[in-house]
Every structure is written in structure tokens, then in C-alpha cells.
Amino acid sequence: MARDQHDYDDIPGTYVFDQERSRQGFGINMFCMSLMKDDNRKAFKANEAEYLKKFNLTPEQTEAILKRDYNRMLELGGNIYFTAKLGATDGHSFRHLAAVMTGSSQEDYANMMLAGGRSVEGNRSKSGKVAKPAKAAKKPAKQPAKAKSKTKTRSKSRSKRG
Amino acid sequence: MARIIAGVSSSHVPAIGAAIDNKQTEEPYWKRVFSGFEKSKEWMAQTKPDVVILIYNDHASAFSVEMVPTFALGCAAEFPPADEGWGPRPVPVVKGHPQLAAHIAQSVILDEFDITVVNKMEVDHGLTVPMNLLFGSPKEWPCPVIPLAVNVVLYPPPTGHRCFMLGRAIRKAVESYPEDLRVVVFGTGGMSHQISGPRAGLINSKFDKAFLDNLSKDPKKLTRIPHIEYMREAGAEGIEMVMWLVMRGALDDKVDEVYRFYTVPASNTAVGHIILEPHRRAAKKSAGKAKKSAGKMKRAAARVKIDRVRS
Numbered sequence: 001m002a003r004d005q006h007d008y009d010d011i012p013g014t015y016v017f018d019q020e021r022s023r024q025g026f027g028i029n030m031f032c033m034s035l036m037k038d039d040n041r042k043a044f045k046a047n048e049a050e051y052l053k054k055f056n057l058t059p060e061q062t063e064a065i066l067k068r069d070y071n072r073m074l075e076l077g078g079n080i081y082f083t084a085k086l087g088a089t090d091g092h093s094f095r096h097l098a099a100v101m102t103g104s105s106q107e108d109y110a111n112m113m114l115a116g117g118r119s120v121e122g123n124r125s126k127s128g129k130v131a132k133p134a135k136a137a138k139k140p141a142k143q144p145a146k147a148k149s150k151t152k153t154r155s156k157s158r159s160k161r162g
Numbered sequence: 163m164a165r166i167i168a169g170v171s172s173s174h175v176p177a178i179g180a181a182i183d184n185k186q187t188e189e190p191y192w193k194r195v196f197s198g199f200e201k202s203k204e205w206m207a208q209t210k211p212d213v214v215i216l217i218y219n220d221h222a223s224a225f226s227v228e229m230v231p232t233f234a235l236g237c238a239a240e241f242p243p244a245d246e247g248w249g250p251r252p253v254p255v256v257k258g259h260p261q262l263a264a265h266i267a268q269s270v271i272l273d274e275f276d277i278t279v280v281n282k283m284e285v286d287h288g289l290t291v292p293m294n295l296l297f298g299s300p301k302e303w304p305c306p307v308i309p310l311a312v313n314v315v316l317y318p319p320p321t322g323h324r325c326f327m328l329g330r331a332i333r334k335a336v337e338s339y340p341e342d343l344r345v346v347v348f349g350t351g352g353m354s355h356q357i358s359g360p361r362a363g364l365i366n367s368k369f370d371k372a373f374l375d376n377l378s379k380d381p382k383k384l385t386r387i388p389h390i391e392y393m394r395e396a397g398a399e400g401i402e403m404v405m406w407l408v409m410r411g412a413l414d415d416k417v418d419e420v421y422r423f424y425t426v427p428a429s430n431t432a433v434g435h436i437i438l439e440p441h442r443r444a445a446k447k448s449a450g451k452a453k454k455s456a457g458k459m460k461r462a463a464a465r466v467k468i469d470r471v472r473s
Contacts, residue, residue, distance in 0.1 A: 008390055011393055011394050011398070013360030013361030013362075014359050014393070025227075029222075030228075033222065071360060079358075085222070095429075098363065101360060102360055102361075102362050109363060112363055113363055113365075114427065118364045120364060120366045123364060125394070
């Protein structure tokens with residue numbers, strides 16, 4: 001069954017951990033959670049494919065884990081706070097995971113963060129429908145002009161890398 | 163009567179905790195972050211709350227995917243620091259305030275907030291990092307803490323409006339507690355950040371600064387921000403900022419901004435921090451009112467006297 005489409009599926013480079021992904025990814029996340037115990041970490045490291053059989057994973061999920069394809073894990077229902085435990089089991093810092101997920105080197109990622117992070121400009125929408133921040137949600141229509149100017153100007157200094 | 167004397171918001175970046183634990187706070191990268199909390203620590207040392215209610219989220223430590231409570235109130239006598247994969251953080255065990263927590267649970271559920279009562283729970287960096295930032299690293303935390311864990315991991319988290327209204331209900335609960343306690347409410351998490359997927363590293367200072375401005379002056383505007391806007395503008399994990407609205411809901415509509423700090427980055431995250439107190443002029447005004455009414459009473463008493471003399 002195809003995944004229901006949601007407004008947030010239009011955000012580029014983002015796999016929102018929603019109810020459907022949570023249902024689908026239960027095994028991935030329970031596997032990651034099991035790595036909080038040292039005995040389990042050892043058992044996993046000794047024979048990864050064998051250890052994964054305990055978690056009722058689909059072949060795609062198993063493959064994503066064995067290949068350490070972190071984006072695919074997220075797409076198939078993994079959540080970052082859980083998959084980070086797999087990274088830690090491998091002895092990797094979070095920066096390593098970030099570099100893998102963003103397809104950059106750790107150094108480039110770190111430099112991007114130091115320069116102010118990834119800009120939201122050009123990163124709001126896959127479809128291009130949302131190129132600007134939403135006008136501040138206004139109900140009793142008080143000073144909409146002011147709210148608008150606040151969200152429109154500045155931020156030219158920020159790095160647009162990544 | 164217990165009362166809420168201030169609200170504090172702060173990011174709870176795990177790397178800040180690691181920097182404290184590994185004694186890196188003097189390194190230039192981290193000094194930039196920690197120096198922003200020096201004034202806050204002084205403020206806290208003077209404020210000396212009797213209890214802290216700390217709104218945060220668990221990061222796959224106490225709650226896995228087996229159970230995901232939307233609002234979980236810590237009613238236990240103590241909350242040990244969780245092992246997040248590197249051993250528990252070397253911070254004191256968090257002591258709870260079971261009596262006040264039980265009172266809050268009873269009150270907010272009858273106010274139609276169907277929270278989960280938690281009588282055994284470990285707490286992770288989401289709670290302990292803001293404690294360090296405001297209280298430093300003492301041997302024992304100076305006051306009891308009531309943790310309120312909010313689900314912001316599994317979409318959808320509660321709406322900003324719901325969080326704000328829960329803050330209102332918590333305030334009502336606190337103010338109906340008979341003991342004279344001075345309570346500070348912490349809202350933690352945020353600000354803009356995304357740590358998952360190819361868009362990881364997203365920061366939006368413009369969004370954050372507008373959020374801080376409105377948190378002081380027009381919080382109701384913030385309660386209308388839909389989830390999609392948090393995620394699109396402030397990153398998938400930036401949605402944590404709804405937790406700040408629980409804190410804000412627990413304060414008066416009008417507040418004084420005592421202090422604010424903002425810096426980018428701490429690892430993947432924009433660090434934001436604000437301290438809000440009840441509006442002072444309002445206090446003066448009510449004092450003025452008291453004077454006025456005292457004057458009225460004097461005049462009335464004088465009239466009675468005159469009447470007596472006349473009769």
C-alpha cells in the first residue's frame with residue numbers, strides 16, 4: 001500500500017517519524033533500543049545478520065541496517081534517536097552520522113554548522129510551492145505587516161552550503 | 163499558597179552535557195555557549211525556587227517505541243539519570259516533589275488534560291542539561307524537580323495551543339496547592355535544528371528570534387503555529403519548541419523579559435534561552451489598587467465617624 005501523503009512530505013531531505021513510519025519501523029527501533037545493553041551489542045557485533053533475525057524486519061530494513069544506510073532506515077520507519085544508538089555501537093560520533101545522512105564529509109558538515117548551519121532558503125519545499133516563510137499565522141489580524149517584515153529581511157550572511 | 167514566580171526556557175543539546183562531563187567548558191567553542199548562562203546562574207542563585215517543574219522530552223531513554231505517552235508527569239520521589247549509551251551522566255539524582263506532583267496530576271486530569279502518571283522513570287539529557295545550565299554542577303540539586311515529559315519524537319506531538327493550555331492548567335494546580343512554595347517552570351528543547359535525514363544541520367535564526375520575541379510579547383501568536391511550519395522553518399526536530407509554550411502558558415499574559423541569550427551552533431542546534439518573570443508594573447498597579455481601596459475604607463470609616471458624631 002502506498003504511503004498516505006502529508007503536507008510535511010513536501011519538506012526536502014526529511015523523513016518525518018509519523019504514526020505510519022512508527023508502525024512500519026517498530027522492529028528497527030526495537031533493535032536499536034536493544035543495543036543499550038552491552039551483551040546485545042556483543043551478540044550483534046559477533047553476527048549481525050543472525051542477530052537481526054530476532055526483530056521481525058523486512059528484507060529492505062535488514063539491508064539498510066547491514067549497510068548502515070541511515071537515510072533508508074529513517075525512510076523505512078527508523079527514528080534518529082534510535083538509529084543513533086547503532087552509530088554509537090559502531091563507535092561513531094553523531095557528526096559521522098550527520099555526514100553520512102547529508103552526503104558530506106565530517107569536516108564540511110562541521111564547518112557548515114560553524115558558519116551558521118544549513119540555510120532554510122531553498123530548503124523549504126520539494127515542490128517549490130513554499131519558497132518563503134508562511135505569513136505569521138494571524139487570527140485577530142493584528143499588525144500583520146510587522147510580522148511579515150520580521151520574517152522577510154536579514155539572514156543574508158548565512159552559509160547556503162549543503 | 164504555591165505560586166509560579168518565573169519561567170525559564172533553554173535548549174537541552176546533549177553535546178552541552180558531554181562538554182560539561184568532559185570538562186571542555188573553557189574551550190572557545192563551548193565557552194561561547196556557557197558564557198551565555200553565567201547571568202542566568204546568578205539569577206537562579208538569587209531566585210532560589212522551592213520547586214522546579216521541568217518540561218522536556220525523553221530521547222529513547224525512559225520511553226522506547228513500546229509506549230509513547232503524550233504528556234507524562236513524574237510523580238516519583240526520585241529520578242536517576244539514564245544511561246544513554248555512554249553510562250549515566252555524572253550528575254546528582256533528581257529528587258522529585260511527589261506531593262505537589264500528585265496534586266498537579268489530580269488537578270489537570272479533572273481539567274481535561276489526560277496526562278500519564280509516571281512513578282518510576284529515569285531522566286536523560288533533556289532534563290539534566292538545562293539543570294546544569296541554570297544550577298551549574300553542584301553535588302546535589304538545590305531543589306526538587308517535577309519532570310513533565312512531552313512526546314515530540316513521534317509525530318504528531320501535542321499542538322502548541324494544547325501545550326499552552328496545559329501550562330494554564332498547571333498554573334491553576336500550583337495555585338491551589340496549600341503550601342507556600344515558589345515554583346519556577348522550565349520549558350526546554352529547541353531551538354531550530356534538524357538532526358535527521360539529508361536536510362540535517364538546518365538552522366533558522368530568523369525564526370528563532372521571532373519566536374523569542376513573541377514568547378515575551380505575544381505568546382498567543384505562537385500557539386497558532388502549525389506543526390508543518392515548525393518542521394519546515396525550524397527543522398524536523400525544531401518542533402520541540404512547542405514545549406516552551408507549556409512554560410509560557412503557566413505565566414501571566416504580561417511578563418517581563420529578564421534575560422535572553424542566543425547562539426549558533428552547539429553541535430547541530432541553535433541554542434536559545436530566556437528568563438521571564440511576572441510583569442512588575444502589574445504588581446505595582448495592584449499595590450496601587452490596594453492603596454486606593456485602603457483610602458476608600460479610610461474615607462468610609464471617616465464617614466461612619468461623622469455619622470456617629472451627627473447622631
